[in-house]
Structures are given as C-alpha cells and as structure tokens.
C-alpha cells in the first residue's frame with residue numbers, strides 16, 4: 439500500500455513537486471489506486487484535478503471510471519500540453535490512461551512537478567504484445583515513486599502482469615472492454631500469444 443510521504447504540504451514553504459506512476463496490466467486496479475490517492479488528497483484539502491486523453495471514450499465523457507464503478511469527474515484533453523494550461527492553481531494532478539499520450543507527456547509531468555505539484559499518472563506499462571507502452575518507460579524513469587499493481591491471471595489464478603488480447607486485431611489502440619482482454623501471468627501470456 440502506497441503511503442503518501444507528505445500529505446499535507448499546503449501552506450508550507452517547502453512545497454516540492456513529485457511524480458508518482460501507477461502501472462500494471464488491465465484489470466490490475468490502476469484506476470482504483472489513482473482514485474484512492476486522489477480522494478485522500480481531497481481529504482487533506484488539496485486541490486485536485488484529473489485528466490485523461492480524449493481517445494478514451496469507453497465510458498462517460500467526463501469521468502475517470504474504473505471497472506468497479508468508483509468514479510471521479512475528469513477533463514478529457516487532446517494533447518498533453520493542454521494539461522499545463524488547465525491545471526492552473528491545483529495541488530495534485532491526476533492523469534489516467536496515460537499510455538495513450540505521446541512523448542510530450544514526459545516533459546509536461548516534469549514541468550508540473552517542478553512547479554510544486556504532485557503528479558499521479560496511471561497507465562498500462564505493456565501493450566497487448568507485452569512491449570513497453572508509449573511514454574510509460576520514460577515516465578517511470580523520471581518518477582519519484584513507481585507502484586506496479588497486479589491482476590489475477592484469468593487462466594491459472596496466479597499473479598498477472600500481462601494483458602492478453604483475445605481478438606486477432608493488431609491495432610495498438612484498442613480500448614479495454616472486458617470481453618476483448620484477459621489478465622495473464624507470464625507463462626499463460628506467452629503460451630497463447632499469436
């Protein structure tokens with residue numbers, strides 16, 4: 439369980455920013471963990487803003503919605519730079535589905551953190567081929583804290599770090615409907631990988 443190193447930094451002269459990455463496969467509870475941290479920041483009277491790439495239109499346009507239906511209002515943005523303009527005077531910036539942004543998200547996260555903001559990024563660390571996903575490796579490198587959350591393998595019940603695509607599509611951005619993917623452990627992922 440991630441414990442905030444310094445929850446109540448408001449009104450202190452030592453407000454430093456930081457970057458936190460929450461990564462893992464599908465069904466690993468990344469968004470739930472993001473929402474948990476954001477709700478705790480709210481309790482600490484921090485001003486919280488949440489963003490996601492507008493490519494993620496699976497659910498309601500303005501909510502970060504996790505698979506178990508806990509939700510927080512969020513702002514869909516087309517480009518990573520939009521977050522700089524929209525996050526103004528907030529203390530904590532949450533970004534969900536961060537793997538869908540381009541490399542610009544890395545410098546955006548750095549700029550926000552260097553302004554003294556706490557930046558919490560949640561995203562898939564690997565795509566359906568088991569390859570590092572988009573900007574995730576770089577974000578993990580520049581973050582102060584990286585949390586890898588695990589799903590349960592839907593084939594054998596072991597811990598799962600991979601997202602196995604059940605359909606034959608090779609399209610990279612294919613969004614996570616439950617029936618298109620399974621969480622898999624390493625063995626079960628590579629056994630059935632096409």
Ligand SMILES: [Zn+2]
Nearest residue numbers: 591594623626
């Ligand atoms: Zn397995």
